[in-house]
Amino acid sequence: MGLQIFQVDAFTDEPFSGNPAGVCILPGPRDEAWMQNVAREMNLPETAFLCKQEDGFDLRWFTPSIEVDLCGHGTLASAHILWETDLLSPQEQARFHTRSGLLTAVRTQDRIEMDFPATPDEPVTAPPALGEALGLIPTYVGKSEFDYLVEIDSEEMVRELKPDLALLKTLAVRGVIVTSLADSPGYDFVSRFFAPAAGIDEDPVTGSAHCCLGPFWSARLGKKEFTAYQASERGGTVHVRVADERVHIGGNAVTVLRCELIDD
Numbered sequence: 001m002g003l004q005i006f007q008v009d010a011f012t013d014e015p016f017s018g019n020p021a022g023v024c025i026l027p028g029p030r031d032e033a034w035m036q037n038v039a040r041e042m043n044l045p046e047t048a049f050l051c052k053q054e055d056g057f058d059l060r061w062f063t064p065s066i067e068v069d070l071c072g073h074g075t076l077a078s079a080h081i082l083w084e085t086d087l088l089s090p091q092e093q094a095r096f097h098t099r100s101g102l103l104t105a106v107r108t109q110d111r112i113e114m115d116f117p118a119t120p121d122e123p124v125t126a127p128p129a130l131g132e133a134l135g136l137i138p139t140y141v142g143k144s145e146f147d148y149l150v151e152i153d154s155e156e157m158v159r160e161l162k163p164d165l166a167l168l169k170t171l172a173v174r175g176v177i178v179t180s181l182a183d184s185p186g187y188d189f190v191s192r193f194f195a196p197a198a199g200i201d202e203d204p205v206t207g208s209a210h211c212c213l214g215p216f217w218s219a220r221l222g223k224k225e226f227t228a229y230q231a232s233e234r235g236g237t238v239h240v241r242v243a244d245e246r247v248h249i250g251g252n253a254v255t256v257l258r259c260e261l262i263d264d
Contacts, residue, residue, distance in 0.1 A: 002260035003027075004085075007044065008077035011205040011236035011251035018236040018253075019205035021077035022047035024261065025087075029058075032067065038261065040064045045200050048074040050082070056095025057082070059103070065199025068174070070100040070146070072114065072207010072238075072249055079105035079112055080253035111239060113250040114207070118242070119144045120215040126150075133167035134178065144212040146174040147193075151216075155183040155190045159231045169196040177209045179216070187237075188226040189217050205236030207249050214240040214247040 005024045012018025022042040024035075026049055039047035039062035048071070051058040059078060061071035079094040081087075088094055094105040105114045121142030130148060131137060140151040148171065152158060158180050168176055175195030182190045191213055193206040203209075210228060217240075218224055226240040239250035 003263050005038075005042075005259055005261045006077075006081050006255055007042075007257035008080055008253050008255050010073035010076040010080070010253045011207070011230070011238055012234075013252040013254060015254050015256045017234050018251075019073040019203065019234065020044045020256070021071075021074045023074075023077050023081045024049050025081070025085075026051045035060065036062055036067070038062075045203050046071050046074040048078045050078055053097060056097055056102075059096040059098050061098075063199045067099075068198065070098070070116070070119075070208040070211070072116065072210065073205055073251075075103055075105065075114055075116075076112055076207060076249075076251055076253050079114070081255070083107060084255060108250070111250045111252050113239075113241075113248050116208070116211050116247050116249055118215050118245050118247045119146060119208075119211040121149045121212050124148075127171065129167050129170055130176070133164040133171075134161065134176075135163065136161075142212075142216070143173070147195075147209065147212065148173050148176045149212055149216060150176060150178045152178060152180050155180050155231070158190050158192055161192060163194055165194065165196045165201050168194055171197070174198055175200075175203070175206075175209075177206075177212060179213060182229065184229065186227060187229045188221065189213065190229050190231045192231055202232055204232045204234040205230045205238065205251075207238065207251070210238050210240050210249050211247045214242045214249075218242045 126141040
């Protein structure tokens with residue numbers, strides 16, 4: 001019997017932009033090796049696996065290479081599919097039991113808003129390989145639970161960055177967030193995210209990175225709400241609201257594929 005599997009573009013309201021995620025709805029638990037094989041076959045930045053529990057859904061995320069502890073766009077895509085397929089009514093909160101604890105999502109008038117744990121950075125001395133890989137001298141370097149956070153001087157520098165991915169892969173972190181204040185109208189800050197060690201050279205739009213970016217820019221700018229742009233080739237808009245030890249991350253999503261995964 002086949003399994004339902006979807007491809008969703010997250011953090012966008014237009015197909016073929018934002019960040020693509022696979023969403024697979026499981027009738028029961030599956031082993032890690034099988035999920036990793038499916039994610040490798042899908043070959044998307046993340047594939048999310050959902051399994052109904054008594055109080056919500058078990059949710060796990062896999063890149064083509066590894067399982068990850070926290071994924072924003074995979075969670076956004078999962079919530080979108082639960083409402084689109086009527087597994088949840090429009091007014092119901094989506095509840096996800098994950099390796100990062102309970103995550104929730106709700107539908108507002110104009111977007112989906114997720115409640116994630118903040119992952120603030122602490123200032124660190126940059127390893128020599130970091131500046132060498134980025135080809136620049138950072139304004140600031142911090143480190144969160146998962147990633148290095150690098151502030152540089154301008155949006156133009158962020159957009160034009162061409163890092164040495166092989167060198168970035170040697171760093172003992174999930175990935176590297178590069179950010180600056182935005183020059184583009186309507187945005188507070190911009191970023192890009194590189195995670196070659198996780199099998200993703202550049203992630204199109206990274207919700208979990210904003211769990212670090214939100215507190216960082218809140219301390220810098222003295223406010224709690226932001227409209228951010230991740231300036232990858234596909235690009236995407238992320239709405240961020242910082243609330244103590246939580247970060248609310250908002251965006252839209254569009255289903256681009258519905259299919260059946262053969263599971264004999």
